[in-house]
Amino acid sequence: MDPPSCDPLASADVLIRPVDLRSPDDLARYHAGYAQANEHGRRKPTTWSYPELVESLREPSTSERRELFVAEEAGDVVGIAELELPLRDNLHLAFMYVGVPPEHRRRGIGTALAARLRAGAEGGDRRLASAWIPGAQLDGDGLPAAFREVPGEAFARRLGMDLRNTDVHRVLPLPVDGNLLDALAELAAPHHGDYRIAGYVGPCPDEHVEAYCALKAAMVTEAPLGELEIEPEQWDEQRLREEERELERMGRTRSSVLALAPDGSVAGFNELLHAGHDVGNIYNWDTLVLPGHRGHRLGLALKVDNLCRLQRAYDDGRWLHTHNAAQNAPMVAVNDQIGFRPVERVGEWQGSLAGLPS
Numbered sequence: 570m571d572p573p574s575c576d577p578l579a580s581a582d583v584l585i586r587p588v589d590l591r592s593p594d595d596l597a598r599y600h601a602g603y604a605q606a607n608e609h610g611r612r613k614p615t616t617w618s619y620p621e622l623v624e625s626l627r628e629p630s631t632s633e634r635r636e637l638f639v640a641e642e643a644g645d646v647v648g649i650a651e652l653e654l655p656l657r658d659n660l661h662l663a664f665m666y667v668g669v670p671p672e673h674r675r676r677g678i679g680t681a682l683a684a685r686l687r688a689g690a691e692g693g694d695r696r697l698a699s700a701w702i703p704g705a706q707l708d709g710d711g712l713p714a715a716f717r718e719v720p721g722e723a724f725a726r727r728l729g730m731d732l733r734n735t736d737v738h739r740v741l742p743l744p745v746d747g748n749l750l751d752a753l754a755e756l757a758a759p760h761h762g763d764y765r766i767a768g769y770v771g772p773c774p775d776e777h778v779e780a781y782c783a784l785k786a787a788m789v790t791e792a793p794l795g796e797l798e799i800e801p802e803q804w805d806e807q808r809l810r811e812e813e814r815e816l817e818r819m820g821r822t823r824s825s826v827l828a829l830a831p832d833g834s835v836a837g838f839n840e841l842l843h844a845g846h847d848v849g850n851i852y853n854w855d856t857l858v859l860p861g862h863r864g865h866r867l868g869l870a871l872k873v874d875n876l877c878r879l880q881r882a883y884d885d886g887r888w889l890h891t892h893n894a895a896q897n898a899p900m901v902a903v904n905d906q907i908g909f910r911p912v913e914r915v916g917e918w919q920g921s922l923a924g925l926p927s
Contacts, residue, residue: 583647583678585685588637590626599637602646606668610719612706613740613912615890618846624818632657632808638685640669640678647673650682652689658803663690663922664699667724679724680926687925697798698925700725700918703738709910722916730920734795735895739909743851743886745876753873753906757866763831764865766874770824770882772813777827778806780835785809788855793894797917820845824882826875828858828867836862839871841879843886851879853891856900869903876907 589595600619608614617625626635633653640648653664665686669679690698702721722732773781782804789801816823821842828837837858844850858867879886892915893900 583640583642583676583681585638585640585648585681588639590637593623595639596623596626596637598646599639599649602639602649602670603668605670606649609671610706611703611913613738613888613890614703615738615850615852618844620846621819621821621844624820625815627818628811628815630656630811630815632811636689638682640682642673647676648678648682650686652686654690654695657808659800660694661696662699662799663695663697664701665690666700674720680728683728684926687922687927690922696922697919698728698730698922699797699799700730702916702918704914704916706913707737707911709912722918725916725918725920728920728926729924730918731796732916733797733919734793734917736892736915736917737895737901737911738913738915739891739893739904739911741889741891741904741907741909743889744880744884745908747877747880749908750873750877753869754877757870757873761828761865761867761870764836764862764867764870765829766826766870767829768824768826768875768878770822771817773809773825777835778809780827781825781838782806782809784835784838784857784859785855787859788857791857791860793897795894795896795917798919816842823854824875824879826871826878828862828871830862837867837871839868839875841875841889843879843883848885849887851883851886851889853889856891863899868900869906872903872907 588599597619600622604616607616633655636652638650638652639646648667648669650668651666655662655664663686665683667679667682667686669682687698702725704719704722718726785804786802789799813823821844824841824843826839827835830836839856840854842852842854844852853872856868856872858871876889891904891909893904
């Protein structure tokens with residue numbers, strides 16, 4: 570097979586090329602640049618480990634196509650980028666990540682990488698670039714009234730992108746005192762009456778697959794999205810089972826709890842992930858209570874129940890990470906009760922794909 574082509578986009582000495590996803594050495598070089606760029610200046614960065622990155626790319630997905638790129642100068646990695654193209658839904662979007670280590674910034678490398686991502690995304694009906702960008706670091710006491718724009722945000726604005734939604738990354742020190750969790754469970758219990766909570770670890774049981782897929786799809790329609798242009802995701806058993814196999818390869822174990830209504834239907838869920846190759850970090854993924862079942866403190870009950878299960882199963886957790894839209898007051902209140910504290914603002918940015926550098 571021919572070697573990847575190289576594009577001299579940033580300068581005569583900087584070459585941008587695709588990463589060979591079958592090459593451990595190439596992936597290791599990419600990961601080193603990614604980790605350096607992703608962790609700079611952040612209090613609690615969430616960086617995929619090298620094994621997680623490799624395993625996430627091992628099998629093709631029917632839901633997305635991913636491409637990785639490196640910018641190299643004199644044999645050194647001076648920037649990296651990732652392009653993610655949804656294949657089932659949101660075909661108007663191209664998700665992008667550009668990372669440049671601080672010592673190589675302001676040389677046009679990020680702009681050249683963005684141009685390479687635009688070239689990879691063009692075609693079909695793709696019209697919007699979308700990016701998740703860490704912003705102001707917070708001290709845990711709350712959100713300041715005004716923010717100083719950080720380099721990643723300024724870069725996105727220069728590319729013509731706009732801040733469409735603001736999330737807040739919160740962390741919870743682990744383990745949480747069992748007495749607090751018991752008290753919170755008792756506080757919620759009188760409000761959810763005949764609802765009950767069922768839990769499982771790993772793959773979703775067959776009897777809950779349809780409901781679980783409906784909950785995953787509803788995350789987009791029910792979560793606050795600000796001004797984001799995003800469509801509901803399409804979830805079916807194939808997509809769910811693909812995700813489960815990927816998590817297993819990555820060494821991530823998902824603990825799920827479901828709120829079951831009196832009629833047996835699924836009213837809500839919460840997901841926690843233990844990362845075997847990212848020791849110390851636990852991740853809260855989706856939490857949702859469907860309309861018609863709200864007002865019963867099910868969100869609090871679900872999160873407390875799953876956290877109790879996880880702490881019984883693992884003793885290596887040091888931090889539990891979660892992200893919520895800043896305007897999602899009910900979920901923020903639940904997280905505050907449990908003890909989460911904000912560590913950074915995270916912006917969801919979008920802009921015209923055609924407006925990116927070419």
